[in-house]
Amino acid sequence: MYVDIPTDLRRLIEPIVEDHGLELVDVEFARGRPPWRLRVVVDNPAMDGRVPVDRCAEVSRELGARLDAAGAIETRYLLEVTTPGFDRVLAREKDFAAACGAEVRVETRRPQDGRRRFRGRLAGFEAGTLRMSVEGREVAIPFAEVAKANCVYEFTREDFARDAASRPAPSER
Numbered sequence: 286m287y288v289d290i291p292t293d294l295r296r297l298i299e300p301i302v303e304d305h306g307l308e309l310v311d312v313e314f315a316r317g318r319p320p321w322r323l324r325v326v327v328d329n330p331a332m333d334g335r336v337p338v339d340r341c342a343e344v345s346r347e348l349g350a351r352l353d354a355a356g357a358i359e360t361r362y363l364l365e366v367t368t369p370g371f372d373r374v375l376a377r378e379k380d381f382a383a384a385c386g387a388e389v390r391v392e393t394r395r396p397q398d399g400r401r402r403f404r405g406r407l408a409g410f411e412a413g414t415l416r417m418s419v420e421g422r423e424v425a426i427p428f429a430e431v432a433k434a435n436c437v438y439e440f441t442r443e444d445f446a447r448d449a450a451s452r453p454a455p456s457e458r
Contacts, residue, residue: 286431287311287376297357301348302327305340310369311376320361326374327366332383334368341366371438378428381410388437389417393430
């Protein structure tokens with residue numbers, strides 16, 4: 286979650302992302318046996334996930350240089366700059382507000398109504414609380430209790446029709 290990004294790390298990362306006209310959505314930092322993994326999720330202001338690979342590469346190069354110069358990570362690490370993707374990460378309040386009506390997966394920090402994992406339609410997000418329709422009933426989850434959340438991409442016939450239309454016909458192969 287965006288609010289869980291360590292302040293010192295966010296202060297290094299966010300200005301670089303913003304200088305490239307993008308927004309910082311989330312940072313995942315996996316420690317353990319080296320190399321550690323630092324995954325930086327960025328998006329454009331339209332929040333549509335359409336950030337070209339070359340823009341991610343530019344951010345990655347500049348970010349890697351800044352992190353190394355600051356000695357921010359004390360061991361070998363892999364840096365990945367990516368977009369929210371099909372299963373769009375929901376890490377900020379504005380991400381939840383924009384995802385209303387979508388199917389989402391949410392994992393909470395502590396049990397809510399006896400469980401920590403929810404999947405359902407995001408009915409609304411107001412006053413720091415998300416409302417979801419889960420298995421036919423409405424569940425309210427405080428934003429502060431969300432540990433991890435993603436949209437669930439719903440494939441449609443059009444997703445497959447576009448792909449089929451771009452492939453050569455069997456007689457052309």
